[in-house]
Structures are given as structure tokens and as C-alpha cells.
Amino acid sequence: MRVLLAAAALSMSVTVAGAATDAAAAPSDAVRAQAREIFAHIIAIESSIGKGKVPLVAKYLAERFKAGGFPDGDIHILPLGETASLVVRYRGNGSGGNGRREKPIALIAHMDVVTAKRSDWQRDPYRLIEEKGLFYGRGTSDVKQEVALLTATFLRLKAEGFVPTRDLIIAFSGDEETEQATARDIVTKHRDLMDAEFALNGDGGGGVLSEDTAKALIFYVQGAEKSSAQYLVTTRNPGGHSSQPRPDNAIYELADALKAVQGYQFPVKWNEWTIGDFKAASHVTQGPIGEAMAQFAADPGNAAAAAEISKTPAHIGRIRTTCVATMLSGGHAENALPQSATATINCRIFPGTSAADVQKTLQGLVGPKVEVKQGYDALVSDASPMRADVMKAVEKAVAASDPGTPVVPTQAAYATDGAVYRNAGIPTYGAGSVFIMDSEEFAHGLNERIRVKEFYKGLTYWDVLIKALAG
Secondary structure, three states: OHHHHHOOHHHOOOEEOOOOOOHHHOOOHHHHHHHHHHHHHHHOOOOOOOOOOHHHHHHHHHHHHHHOOOOHHHEEEEEEOOEEEEEEEEOOOOOOOOOOOOOOEEEEEEOOOOOOOHHHOOOOOOOOEEEOOEEEOOOOOOOHHHHHHHHHHHHHHHHOOOOOOOOEEEEEEOOOOOOOHHHHHHHHOOHHHOOOOEEEEOOOOEEEEOOOOOOEEEEEEEEEEOEEEEEEEEEEOOOEEOOOOOOOOHHHHHHHHHHHHHOOOOOOOOOHHHHHHHHHHHOOOOHHHHHHHHHHHHOOOOHHHHHHHHOOHHHHOOOOOEEEEEEEEEOOOOOEEOOEEEEEEEEEEOOOOOHHHHHHHHHHHHOOOOEEEEOOOOOOOOOOOOOHHHHHHHHHHHHHHOOOOEEEEEEEOOOOHHHHHHHOOOOEEEOOOOEEEHHHOOOOOOOOEEEHHHHHHHHHHHHHHHHHHHO
């Protein structure tokens, strides 16, 4: 979808960042070298689940902040099991609130990475390798690049004597790829360290490059996320000998229940992030689906438009909660009637819908004789309000790093720590700095990479964005 939207360029009705650049925001060679050094060091730490090495990333970064002039009392490593989080406060002067002290702005990312199997990679995944204009390594795009860029930007601003008008808080979590316990720990038990007005999430949003020339095509600001939930649907039966079939059979009853789920569509939903996304997409999507997108953006109550959009698997999840069977288990012996059968249903929940409501809907579909229970606690959050100051600041930052690039709102189909922050009452905006070509998107996969020049452009982006919001 990102590629389709990107081709809209200047013709679509979205905000287009101006062509003016901020020469002062361009990083010096020393700043670039510092960012690369930090990037290389943290890539080299195998901070995946079970390794217990996330605290090493936090300790290294904390030492960099301390050496860069941040007081010990503003640097907090928060251990949690085998992992940890890092919270660093950049003190402001309180001059930006028109007589009232503004709450801080949080800048979030995560220090952990998905496990990489060394033998499957062409290069060592835990070594930053620069080759033919690309940086390779686990975490280069998810999301140690933003950890390095935010750290380097804080150090750069401190060295330049910049004093923000309000406090800025870096909050790097340590298990976003698994339990998200560190993010929950930060916003609950350590809320006093980062009770922010809103958060900018380096692990969401970002830019798209063209496949032919690697030109910046579009930049997304992500203000909402769908959440994943698991439901276990189970039928039970006394069973018996397979030579004596009976009309009530756990596997057949489960099949009936699954057909009921298959035939149901959850109500159509929308928010300002999805409407903005559809409006942009309609300009570059041909045929009935493109027309439906335009009609839906103009009138989300248009049932015919919603029905047309729902015909396409890539788009149905953008307008409603979806539930689909993904796993099956049942029976215990080849010559015995099944005593139970269970299906796993994976649901992607639209912001503003509760996991309990989805469970209630599923239970109503399958009937009272079938058990429906939640497999794990789902973290569901509402969409963040679209803030004019945030959107304007992002536009300015994109204009400095990639002049003329359209800035478009969007809702993510995946979940990040942003959902944790939104759930805790902190509006969060995915605004990661790096532009990536769709064909080079290998987060969680083999030979993960980003373009070298896109990494360094992130230094300009974060400098301008922070100063636009707190300068």
C-alpha cells in the first residue's frame, strides 16, 4: 500500500512539505561520526529475547548521555527481569507555555530486536556492515536506527547549548518485540519520570522511497494501531468408539462454529487517520476500488463503498475489526470419537473496540454450547487525536530532510509500544525518521538493512522536529 500511495506525489489532496531547507540542521561530520559509532555499538549487542543483553545497550547509552553532559539524576536505567528500559530527561526552561509550564514530550523507541539466526544471514547480523550504500545488521530498520539517531540528536543539541522550551524525555523500552512489559512498567510504575503530554514514536510512521530512483515519495504519520487478540474456540463431547458415530461430534460442531465466524463481518469503523489515508490512496488506485476509497473518504457511511473496499484482502482490515481461524487441534485417537476440538481465532481489533466486545460477538456467533475464551491479554487502544502542532512540525522536519515530500496520516495494521502509551492516556504519533524502499523492507527478516544516506538524513529530521515542537 505504501508504494501505491507514494505515486500520488503533488497531485493528491494532502499536506505537502515545502521545499525550503534548514541549513543549520544539517549535521556536521563529527555529529555523523558520533551517530554511526553509537549505531555500530548497539547493533553489535545481541539484544534479543533470552540473551539478557538489553541492559548492556541501556548501560552503554546511559554512559554516552552522562559523558554528553546529562546529569546522573536525569538518567534512569529501569531493570525488569532479564531486560531493562532507559529514561533520559532533557531539561527545558519552561518558556513555551504562555505562562503555564507545558508537560514534556516523550520520544520513544525500543532497544530489543527479533532473534536473528546467524547461519541464515549472508553477513553477521550483529555487526554493522556498510556495503554499497546500505547498512546491514539486525535492528538497522527495527528500530536501533532511531535509538541511535535520537541519542545522537540529544547529544548534539546539548553540545550546541540548546535549551528546549519544555522538557524532552527519551524512553527506550527493552521488550517491544515480545511482552512490552518495559513500556507498561514505564507508563505505570515510573509515570513520574515521563508523564508526557504526547509521545513521538520512532517505531512507527516513516517515509517511502521509489523503487527506480530511491527518491522520497511519501511520509506517513501514524496516529492509531490495530491490536492483535487471540481467542480459543472449543467444543466438547463425551466421545466414544469410532464404530458408533453419534450426531453430536466435537469436530463437526467446531466446523459449524467456524463457518459462523467466517460468514460474519464486523461493523465498519473509521477515524481521521484512516480517512486521510483513503483520501490519499484514492488518487493513485485505479478502478472501482479507487472510486470506493474516494467515496468512503467523503462519506464513511457509504455502505456500497465499504462493501467494495471489503472485497480486497489488503484493504478490508482498514475499515473494520477482522477475525480469522489460524490453527486447529482436535481428537485424541484415530479410532475414537473426539472429546474436544479447538480452533485459534486471530483478531485484529480496530481502535476504539474492546477485546471483551469482540469476544462477546464471537460467543454470540457460535452459540452457548461452544466455549470462547481469550488466549492472552490484548492491549487495545484508541486512536490519538490529530494534533495540528505535531503535523505541522513533522511537515517542517520532512521539508528539511526531503523537500517536497507529501505528509499523510495513517493507521498501522501492526502494534508497537505506541499502543501502550495510548492505552495509558498519552497520545502517540508514529514519526520515525528513516525512508525505506518497499523492496528493501526486511524488518524481522534476513539481511535487514537501511540506506546509509537515509540514516544520516534522520539527524536533520530529528533536529528540526524537536526544535519545531520545543524551540
